[in-house]
Amino acid sequence: MAEALLSVRGIHTYYGDSYVLQGLSLEQRAGTIVAILGRNGMGKTTLIRSVAGLTPPREGEIHFKGASLRGRPPYAIAQSGIALVPQGRRIFRSLSVRENLLLPTSGLARPGKGRWNLRAVLDEFPQLEERIAHMGGSLSGGEQQMLAVGRALMSNPDLILMDEPSEGLAPKLVKHVGEIMKSMRDHGHAVLLVEQNFALAMSVADYIYVVSAGRFVFEGTPQQLEREPEILDQHLGVARAH
Ligand SMILES: Nc1ncnc2c1ncn2[C@@H]1O[C@H](COP(=O)(O)OP(=O)(O)OP(=O)(O)O)[C@@H](O)[C@H]1O
Ligand SMILES: [Mg+2]
Secondary structure, eight states, rough: OOSSSSEEEEEEEETTTTTEEEEEEEETTOOOEEEEEEOOTTSSHHHHHHTTTTSSSEEEEEEEEEOOOTTOOHHHHTTTTTTOOTTTTOTTSOOOOHHHGGGGSSSSSOTTTTSSSSHHHHHHHHHHHHTTSBBGGGOOOOHHHHHHHHHHTTTOOSSSEEETTTTTHHHHHHHHHHHHHHHHHHTTTTTEEHHHHHHHHHHSEEEEEETTTTTEEEOOOOHHHHHHHHHHHHOHHHHHHO
């Protein structure tokens, strides 16, 4: 098997005395979508934050493209090719769409490292072009999500961390977010997706991990997860199909 793009080995992550991630390991290959599913408060965002260097694990190792991320600050991790689309989107409300998109290119840029630039992002999301001069805060939820994804793409990342991109979006837009992720994969980016939307994760992911109280209780393909009624029922609140 090809070497993993991202390899998380036995990480333990805390907020102060609060022990959240209790020994998580995962592997992700380039150009794949891996989804992390689990109920509220189980540690999904903490995993994303651990990888991005925002809440580094106290024990365990994270390797990206074969190099350890230990001790590296978030900006250095971003520069190495990891982009974050945070939960709640976190775009700059009082900057224009154009300014939001161009921000990652000031300092964090990896110019010439890939296909994404302002033109390519606007071609991917024509709705953003229509609103190019509007303030981020005036966009609809769906448009803000496109902006957050577009902003992540501007740094031409190898891996995009997406924390609940479907949260608060209407069903039609959830479908669009799914299409965006598949398109990212088709362009060779890996996506590590955190979701509570079970149907969305099942429809896009190549591989799924289910987290409960800081530990993985399942890993496998969507097809394998479908055959685990107890996991679905206990950890995901999904009713059995039959
Ligand atoms: N900054 C923090 N300080 C202390 N505890 C925190 C902090 N952030 C999260 N926690 C706690 O860590 C645990 C895991 O939180 P986390 O945000 O990773 O969950 P989550 O799976 O992303 O939940 P959600 O689906 O609600 O986004 C929870 O018990 C939460 O209360
Ligand atoms: Mg979260």
